[in-house]
Amino acid sequence: MSVDDQPIKKPFRWHILVFLAPAFLVYTAFMIVPLAGTLQLSLFRRIDQQLVYVGLDNFRMLFGDPRWSVNFWNALWNNVWFFIIHMLVQNPIGVLLAALLSSPTLRFRAFYRTAIFVPTVLSFVIVGFVWKLILSPLWGVAPSLLNSVGLRSLFAPWLGKEEYALTALSLISVWQFVGIPMMLIYAALLSIPDEVIEAAEMDGITGISQFWKIKLPLILPSIGIISILTFVGNFNAFDLIYTAQGALAGPNFSTDILGTFLYRAFFGFQLQLGDPNMGAAIATMMFLIILAGVAVYLFAIQTRLRRYQF
Amino acid sequence: MSRAAHSPARSAAAHAVLIAYTAIALFPVLLIVINSLKSRNAIFRSPLALPTPETFDPVGYTTVMAQGDFLLYFQNSLIVTVGSLFFVILFGAMAAFALSEYRFRGNTLTGLYLALGIMIPIRLGTVAILQMMVASGLVNTLTALILVYTAQGLPLCIFILSEFMKTVSDDLKNAGRIDGLSEYRIFFRLVLPLVRPAMATVAVFTMIPIWNDLWFPLILAPSEGTKTVTLGAQIFIGQFVTNWNAVLAALSLAILPVLVLYLIFSRQLIRGITSGAVK
Amino acid sequence: MGSLKIENVKKSFGKVDVLKGIDLEVQDGEFVVFVGPSGCGKSTLLRVIAGLEDATSGKVLIDGVNVVNTPPAKRGIAMVFQTYALYPHLTVRDNMGLGLKQAGTPTAEIDKRIGIASAMLSLEPYLQRRPAELSGGQRQRVAIGRAVVREPKLFLFDEPLSNLDAALRVNTRLEIAQLHRRLKATMIYVTHDQVEAMTLADKIVVLNAGRIEQVGAPMELYNSPANEFVAGFIGSPKMNFVDGARLGDGGAKTVGVRPEHLSVSASSGEWRGTVVHAEHLGADTNLYLDCEKAGLITVRIFGVYNAEPGATIYATPQPGKIFRFDAEGRAIR
Amino acid sequence: MGSLKIENVKKSFGKVDVLKGIDLEVQDGEFVVFVGPSGCGKSTLLRVIAGLEDATSGKVLIDGVNVVNTPPAKRGIAMVFQTYALYPHLTVRDNMGLGLKQAGTPTAEIDKRIGIASAMLSLEPYLQRRPAELSGGQRQRVAIGRAVVREPKLFLFDEPLSNLDAALRVNTRLEIAQLHRRLKATMIYVTHDQVEAMTLADKIVVLNAGRIEQVGAPMELYNSPANEFVAGFIGSPKMNFVDGARLGDGGAKTVGVRPEHLSVSASSGEWRGTVVHAEHLGADTNLYLDCEKAGLITVRIFGVYNAEPGATIYATPQPGKIFRFDAEGRAIR
Amino acid sequence: QDKTLTIESWRNDDLAIWQEKLIPAFEKANPGIKVVFSPSAPTEYNAALNAKLDAGSAGDLITCRPFDASLDLYTKGHLADLSSLPGMENFSDVAKSAWQTDDGKATFCVPMASVIHGFIYNADAFQQLGITPPATEAEFFAALDKIKADGNYIPMAMGTKDLWEAATMGYQNIGPNYWKGEEGRLALIKGEQKLTDPQWVEPYATLAKWKDYLGDGFEAQTYPDSQNLFTLGRAAIYPAGSWEISGFNTQAQFKMGAFPPPVKTAGDTCYISDHTDIAVGLNAKSPNADAAKTFLSWVASPEFATIYANALPGFFSLNNAAVKMEDPLAQEFVSWREKCKPTIRSTYQILSRGTPNLENETWVESANVINGTDTPQVAGEKLQKGLDAWYKPAK
Ligand SMILES: Nc1ncnc2c1ncn2[C@@H]1O[C@H](COP(=O)(O)OP(=O)(O)OP(=O)(O)O)[C@@H](O)[C@H]1O
Numbered sequence A: 001m002s003v004d005d006q007p008i009k010k011p012f013r014w015h016i017l018v019f020l021a022p023a024f025l026v027y028t029a030f031m032i033v034p035l036a037g038t039l040q041l042s043l044f045r046r047i048d049q050q051l052v053y054v055g056l057d058n059f060r061m062l063f064g065d066p067r068w069s070v071n072f073w074n075a076l077w078n079n080v081w082f083f084i085i086h087m088l089v090q091n092p093i094g095v096l097l098a099a100l101l102s103s104p105t106l107r108f109r110a111f112y113r114t115a116i117f118v119p120t121v122l123s124f125v126i127v128g129f130v131w132k133l134i135l136s137p138l139w140g141v142a143p144s145l146l147n148s149v150g151l152r153s154l155f156a157p158w159l160g161k162e163e164y165a166l167t168a169l170s171l172i173s174v175w176q177f178v179g180i181p182m183m184l185i186y187a188a189l190l191s192i193p194d195e196v197i198e199a200a201e202m203d204g205i206t207g208i209s210q211f212w213k214i215k216l217p218l219i220l221p222s223i224g225i226i227s228i229l230t231f232v233g234n235f236n237a238f239d240l241i242y243t244a245q246g247a248l249a250g251p252n253f254s255t256d257i258l259g260t261f262l263y264r265a266f267f268g269f270q271l272q273l274g275d276p277n278m279g280a281a282i283a284t285m286m287f288l289i290i291l292a293g294v295a296v297y298l299f300a301i302q303t304r305l306r307r308y309q310f
Numbered sequence B: 001m002s003r004a005a006h007s008p009a010r011s012a013a014a015h016a017v018l019i020a021y022t023a024i025a026l027f028p029v030l031l032i033v034i035n036s037l038k039s040r041n042a043i044f045r046s047p048l049a050l051p052t053p054e055t056f057d058p059v060g061y062t063t064v065m066a067q068g069d070f071l072l073y074f075q076n077s078l079i080v081t082v083g084s085l086f087f088v089i090l091f092g093a094m095a096a097f098a099l100s101e102y103r104f105r106g107n108t109l110t111g112l113y114l115a116l117g118i119m120i121p122i123r124l125g126t127v128a129i130l131q132m133m134v135a136s137g138l139v140n141t142l143t144a145l146i147l148v149y150t151a152q153g154l155p156l157c158i159f160i161l162s163e164f165m166k167t168v169s170d171d172l173k174n175a176g177r178i179d180g181l182s183e184y185r186i187f188f189r190l191v192l193p194l195v196r197p198a199m200a201t202v203a204v205f206t207m208i209p210i211w212n213d214l215w216f217p218l219i220l221a222p223s224e225g226t227k228t229v230t231l232g233a234q235i236f237i238g239q240f241v242t243n244w245n246a247v248l249a250a251l252s253l254a255i256l257p258v259l260v261l262y263l264i265f266s267r268q269l270i271r272g273i274t275s276g277a278v279k
Numbered sequence C, D: 001m002g003s004l005k006i007e008n009v010k011k012s013f014g015k016v017d018v019l020k021g022i023d024l025e026v027q028d029g030e031f032v033v034f035v036g037p038s039g040c041g042k043s044t045l046l047r048v049i050a051g052l053e054d055a056t057s058g059k060v061l062i063d064g065v066n067v068v069n070t071p072p073a074k075r076g077i078a079m080v081f082q083t084y085a086l087y088p089h090l091t092v093r094d095n096m097g098l099g100l101k102q103a104g105t106p107t108a109e110i111d112k113r114i115g116i117a118s119a120m121l122s123l124e125p126y127l128q129r130r131p132a133e134l135s136g137g138q139r140q141r142v143a144i145g146r147a148v149v150r151e152p153k154l155f156l157f158d159e160p161l162s163n164l165d166a167a168l169r170v171n172t173r174l175e176i177a178q179l180h181r182r183l184k185a186t187m188i189y190v191t192h193d194q195v196e197a198m199t200l201a202d203k204i205v206v207l208n209a210g211r212i213e214q215v216g217a218p219m220e221l222y223n224s225p226a227n228e229f230v231a232g233f234i235g236s237p238k239m240n241f242v243d244g245a246r247l248g249d250g251g252a253k254t255v256g257v258r259p260e261h262l263s264v265s266a267s268s269g270e271w272r273g274t275v276v277h278a279e280h281l282g283a284d285t286n287l288y289l290d291c292e293k294a295g296l297i298t299v300r301i302f303g304v305y306n307a308e309p310g311a312t313i314y315a316t317p318q319p320g321k322i323f324r325f326d327a328e329g330r331a332i333r
Numbered sequence E: 001q002d003k004t005l006t007i008e009s010w011r012n013d014d015l016a017i018w019q020e021k022l023i024p025a026f027e028k029a030n031p032g033i034k035v036v037f038s039p040s041a042p043t044e045y046n047a048a049l050n051a052k053l054d055a056g057s058a059g060d061l062i063t064c065r066p067f068d069a070s071l072d073l074y075t076k077g078h079l080a081d082l083s084s085l086p087g088m089e090n091f092s093d094v095a096k097s098a099w100q101t102d103d104g105k106a107t108f109c110v111p112m113a114s115v116i117h118g119f120i121y122n123a124d125a126f127q128q129l130g131i132t133p134p135a136t137e138a139e140f141f142a143a144l145d146k147i148k149a150d151g152n153y154i155p156m157a158m159g160t161k162d163l164w165e166a167a168t169m170g171y172q173n174i175g176p177n178y179w180k181g182e183e184g185r186l187a188l189i190k191g192e193q194k195l196t197d198p199q200w201v202e203p204y205a206t207l208a209k210w211k212d213y214l215g216d217g218f219e220a221q222t223y224p225d226s227q228n229l230f231t232l233g234r235a236a237i238y239p240a241g242s243w244e245i246s247g248f249n250t251q252a253q254f255k256m257g258a259f260p261p262p263v264k265t266a267g268d269t270c271y272i273s274d275h276t277d278i279a280v281g282l283n284a285k286s287p288n289a290d291a292a293k294t295f296l297s298w299v300a301s302p303e304f305a306t307i308y309a310n311a312l313p314g315f316f317s318l319n320n321a322a323v324k325m326e327d328p329l330a331q332e333f334v335s336w337r338e339k340c341k342p343t344i345r346s347t348y349q350i351l352s353r354g355t356p357n358l359e360n361e362t363w364v365e366s367a368n369v370i371n372g373t374d375t376p377q378v379a380g381e382k383l384q385k386g387l388d389a390w391y392k393p394a395k
């Protein structure tokens, strides 16, 4: 065997390490380490000021004890509904707006793009305040608007009704965050080469069918991203419900989602003391739910999505 | 593309939809701005009315200006936001490039690891983070915030950018390799400029939660010298009585810098950035 | 159906004037070839006709109707893009079939047409592949196929055969000619290939720097070019241009002789020259001679001709095959 | 510096075998042209040499060193991509200068080289433009320029002139030849243009379906093709193939005659045929004859030859210019 | 070298008072000690404070929530024992009860203030309609009916959206009259009474009747909405806590009066909720413990009590020393201490230690009862069931 025939070891690709290292280090130090430290609390319980290892007891309690499990399932189901509304309303609207905005001949594009994005920039405090103001039966914004179109009878104190509150809040959240899918899809649409679009125009594929047949397949990975980001964002959501409905997510827990449930358990609320161990157990469950979703996406969907290079 | 490519009817419909949605998007915002200029009574008597000479009352703004050092707060917010953004985009793009460009063992797992952070509210790690900052003497410094926000922003940035980097033509990168460019140069000179729209998007997504965050400034840097705008505005939210004039004024003012940043970034949303590259 | 009239079309990109006033009439069913140096505006003109680019001024009439405000989709045109512009997410089959599907053509008919086109372009084995899995020439053929299946009344081809090998190029060229006859469609075809231009065209349009230099039948351009530019552009190798004064031809600023119209002899002839370089192409040979009287000239000889660089050779222009141009480059007849 | 050796290189994309075992040796400073039908694997082979594609098996040695693990950037290669692959965000100047800058070349030197290259490619007016603002041919020239300025020891050109007009093509071809002499660099060049292949190559490599059919000097391939495929591929129009049995040549399965090796006469000759179609190219004429004895054949005649379709014409193969092939297609010598 | 003390607090509202009155007064008396009042938003306070204490970056002085929240900090060692602090003797055992260990042995915060529940009314409206402040329930509802019939005013400004209004301004406001203040509260803790007993369910029944007198869409009415509704003069009666006084004084353009929760029948003993609410303690890890103790002693002094109670009418001093207050409304509230028996909120001590949390449940159920989603009986049963799930009173 000649020297040449020795299997040559691939040189180590240092640049991969260099590219990954800064992000990896900062992220590990300030995110993973603290969070892992917190999540492992779920295996302990504080008994007489001592942290005692209790295995999966906290989880057993979370699922076995109706004092916890009822709230957990309620929050989970509410969260699912919250997510469904975002998927059905926010993302289609976002995609539609992006598609309209990406038309090369559209005028005032920058204005529309900015205007539609403004709500996303607002802090939750403002969003909570203004929507409570608008939807409040007392000050009459929504009632008089509805009145002006003759629909006054449709008005109800939505945020205070168990059956509407969650949907109303989901829609407020949609209002606030439509800018996110819009901008992402817009960026994706911009990267489609003009020539492909021109070819479609020549082929007689215009307007809506152009969107379905040409653009959508080309931005499918971005649609995947907004779906998974919506999923992750929704199952982590907290602030809007918290500012609009308070930590008890009223009325009667009808707007309680995992984030608010976790907050009460972990940090406590009013007279309820924070219980980091149970809180960590809930957080672990949330983490597992989200992880499952993301893993499905990464391994089952993302690997199957075709990407096209331009 | 030519004008003729779009019929007037189609563009009229597009404008109709966009105008309708713009109205929905802006109406509540206008309500805030209008009301931030009115007296408290006027806000709740007739929230829809424009400020009239009788109801016009800049008390919110004067309160904000009188209370604390809001210019300093703005400056702090800007430093923290821009600083974190810089590192998030730089480190995130680098990691995204590594993940999207190279096949190596554990690629997807690394990607998953780097995405874990968005699956747990980082608030939960507060105590550990604060302990670290106490130990390193970074409490009440903007550096502490920048570090945490950088870590916090990375997962999303990597997630989005790696997807967009996959759409950069391999031939283009290969042309760079043939040209003798190092991997670093390929990243900085070829890939980064070509994913500008995506970077702008990520920058905007990253910037907003940082700018609006209340929690970490409260925990890590609550001192007068390091307060951010959002934290500063909290001073008007009392236990029982909230000074809505001041809150609205402070937060309305606080929108402006982010909007300016947004406008700066959205200039990077350019069409046809890769056209003419390959046949 | 399919006549085209272009009236004083101008096009600028910012400060760059690309088309400087194009007037052209194309009869229904005609096969028109655009030739011209790289960057002279051929593709731009096609894009203006297609409606992908707005002319800065001027009119485009299809069948007598001004189409300035007609969107490309409504102009009834098929186009082969110079850059192919294939749909990256569709298979070869779907790339070809999409336009037909959109037009509501029955599936059987679509399949038939794709079958014919892919046979004609030797694309059958690749019908299920996506563009990224094809070679350059295969992609170009898909681009042709996509235009061809639609069978419109007006075709625009932008250098459609540039990446094909000789055999395939001949075949495809013949198929396009056949298609032209079968559909009686109007075809506008951009090419840099002399053979294609000469064999396909009813009419060749010579463009130069955004202007039309001459329009005419192929042999007309070859035999009586309107000016020095056309004379030099049509025919390969290029016509030899010699200073008229140097040859003692007082009436002409420049005298042109095509390489194939020079006879060579080792012993005697009009222009004595030294062989600088010989190119052996198999079927013919190009000799580059440095002549005392005529300067550096090219001679094309049929078949194999052995001449060592440095050898002395005499070249004689064939009588009646000499072109004369005035100071402005216009042909003197 | 610049020799290349390829040993049994195979390449598959999934189930598609594209290169089926390529062995090739290229001497330092040689000019090698790859020709072959569209899709035969030329670009793939270039990409394997450049290191852009990993061979499924086999070795690539540059200057005797196995470069399998050498990244493209370290192989000292310049390449013109078939798809150009220009940097869309950089101006023409920066497209050309980027590699030099990376190598730390002094600015003055970079400017000089860009100046030379852009003059050679007539790109000076476009130096400040971005690729999107260029015509197809201009883009292709930028791609050439980007490779050329780097002056490496090994060049890979993938159909670099396919979108240029005839005059520019001749010029650029000559410039490349000159560059080759000046730099003494090894060049590997893919083309579909017979003239380019014949004039540039020290050695032509004929590829077919992932295999090398023949390697040899241009005239060697023209004069003594190893098999039917090479005979048919080299030379345009294509060689006429006639069934040996039909001609009464018992020893050969197939007999081949090049179109330029057939003499025609209106009155007498070996094969009597009817004119099917005549192509007038100016400098020469292609006649398509339907012969009783030989079937459909092509005849190439120098100059203008007038023959109406339907006329009767006799074609006679020139003595000694007949090629004979056995049942496997191999040439019988 | 000056020592600087930082006070952690949820009382953003008090920033001006501290900066302008309290701190200058203290610093003048104690040169060498600087004090910084560093409040955070009330909703974030507990979580932020816990994190800072755990990590060791909290301020020297900690404003104490009543009962378990502070007790927890003490048991974790975050709050120092202040039992022997000079000045602590100025407070009664009742005043200190909210910041003591269960056995009463250690006190860890210096009491600052309590708040009293009752009703504030629009005196102009009452005069206009010829209503006098009601003393009994019958009178109360008669007044409400009259206001409603008149139609110019919303009878009562209260919403259920924020939940705690319903519980605190509703249930805890009127409840003591039913369960007889401390008597009932302690019996509940001992396990002798149940939340399903009539004295605990009846207040809910009364609350349920309120529904008809609340504003349109009260289900979505937030606490600030209620405040605004009243101060803008659109509502006649406001179920209140005394903390509203200072805010209402500046905002309302009409004369206001107050009356205590009406009793069932004339002549019954009246009970009021006089709830210990704010105290201040010492961070056990404070490097400036001595200075901090100096400060805390000052907080325990009558001087502080006077400044504080007058600066913040409605937050009543817990100091034994009598405090003279200027504000008439505040005087009205505090005068009830004489004629009625005070008690603290029933859920605060001990009973909200477990899961589910009784206080939180009470919020939810109070709102549910007013909204009509739960009947009073069901509410009582739910609460008792939740309590039974973890609370085992020592028998
Ligand atoms: N990713 C791929 N997957 C499958 N087949 C591929 C892929 N890339 C190329 N091929 C096939 O490999 C063969 C060789 O391609 P290559 O690009 O090398 O051809 P080529 O000789 O350069 O042709 P051309 O002259 O048309 O450019 C083609 O038949 C092509 O279809």
Ligand SMILES: Nc1ncnc2c1ncn2[C@@H]1O[C@H](COP(=O)(O)OP(=O)(O)OP(=O)(O)O)[C@@H](O)[C@H]1O
Pocket: C013, C016, C018, C036, C037, C038, C039, C040, C041, C042, C043, C044, C045, C082, D126, D132, D133, D134, D135, D136, D137, D138, D163
């Ligand atoms: N967007 C643009 N901005 C400025 N100049 C442009 C732009 N697009 C094209 N041009 C210029 O217009 C001229 C004509 O371009 P066009 O593509 O029509 O040339 P062409 O005749 O098709 O050339 P080729 O044979 O090389 O394809 C070129 O010189 C080109 O540089």
Ligand SMILES: [Mg+2]
Pocket: C042, C043, C044, C082, C158, D135, D136, D137
């Ligand atoms: Mg072109």
Ligand SMILES: [Mg+2]
Pocket: C135, C136, C137, D042, D043, D044, D082, D158
């Ligand atoms: Mg190729």
